[in-house]
Amino acid sequence: MFVAEIIFTITEKNDKGKNQFESFVQDFFANLLRNGQILGNEIFWWEKNKLKAVVKIPRPDSLENRYFTKWSKNDWKIIKENFAEKALISILNKENLNCEFPILEREKYLYFFTNAFDDSSPVCAGKSGMAIPLYELPLNQRQKQRLWAWQCSYIEYDKVWLGVDSLEIPMYKQLATHKSELAIEGIKLCRMLENKTGLPTYYYLMRYWGRQKGEKDRLCPSCGNKWRIKKKPRAKGIEKFDFKCNGCRLISHIAANLEGDINASIGEYQN
Ligand SMILES: [Zn+2]
Numbered sequence: 001m002f003v004a005e006i007i008f009t010i011t012e013k014n015d016k017g018k019n020q021f022e023s024f025v026q027d028f029f030a031n032l033l034r035n036g037q038i039l040g041n042e043i044f045w046w047e048k049n050k051l052k053a054v055v056k057i058p059r060p061d062s063l064e065n066r067y068f069t070k071w072s073k074n075d076w077k078i079i080k081e082n083f084a085e086k087a088l089i090s091i092l093n094k095e096n097l098n099c100e101f102p103i104l105e106r107e108k109y110l111y112f113f114t115n116a117f118d119d120s121s122p123v124c125a126g127k128s129g130m131a132i133p134l135y136e137l138p139l140n141q142r143q144k145q146r147l148w149a150w151q152c153s154y155i156e157y158d159k160v161w162l163g164v165d166s167l168e169i170p171m172y173k174q175l176a177t178h179k180s181e182l183a184i185e186g187i188k189l190c191r192m193l194e195n196k197t198g199l200p201t202y203y204y205l206m207r208y209w210g211r212q213k214g215e216k217d218r219l220c221p222s223c224g225n226k227w228r229i230k231k232k233p234r235a236k237g238i239e240k241f242d243f244k245c246n247g248c249r250l251i252s253h254i255a256a257n258l259e260g261d262i263n264a265s266i267g268e269y270q271n
Pocket of ligand 1: 220221222223224226227245246247248251
């Protein structure tokens with residue numbers, strides 16, 4: 001993840017023009033966010049006739065026009081023609097600029113993985129586990145927005161699971177069972193992406209509470225088959241998971257909490 005600073009030097013001198021410009025910039029950022037070109041919330045402020053913004057971006061070239069949607073192209077045109085003489089973009093954290101990023105065409109698998117503290121794309125490269133930005137996926141804008149909306153829901157469920165005691169179990173069921181509303185939509189999105197890319201795309205099921213005995217032998221919650229895989233030392237990407245069902249396209253971990261069998265049945269195969 002990179003942090004970019006964007007400096008717009010505007011031609012408008014009065015506050016009305018500045019307010020209008022700010023609202024265009026907010027629309028522009030909202031479109032970039034839904035396309036995966038920026039991540040999380042932007043920060044912006046005025047310094048005389050300059051509007052400065054700081055945004056998180058997934059790749060150093062994420063803000064290039066070639067990734068813009070037709071809406072951001074339109075916003076950008078309006079900004080350039082009516083308000084800003086120029087816009088300067090610079091990357092603030094340069095240490096990882098030469099890092100190798102996954103290339104979709106070279107991957108064999110993809111998987112969905114996200115959590116409350118992660119605002120990068122939920123689509124991960126099978127080999128490295130690195131996120132693949134939404135704008136690089138062969139999906140139309142409506143499909144990308146659906147994926148983005150699913151990720152927002154996942155993050156909210158995860159936050160509530162972590163923070164609200166009274167909702168701990170219903171939220172956990174959403175995250176850990178393959179028949180929850182959240183998982184059904186996520187699995188549909190995996191199928192959609194798999195159809196478009198031709199790459200098997202796996203859905204991650206969280207597992208927190210497990211069994212003191214037999215946790216390693218737990219079966220695929222969907223088909224009931226064995227799905228344990230042996231991890232290699234220093235495994236990464238899809239190989240770092242303990243469970244993987246190729247038929248159902250599901251992956252999971254051994255539970256983090258093995259102290260008692262309480263709640264262990266959530267997410268297990270039911271005969
Ligand atoms: Zn299965």
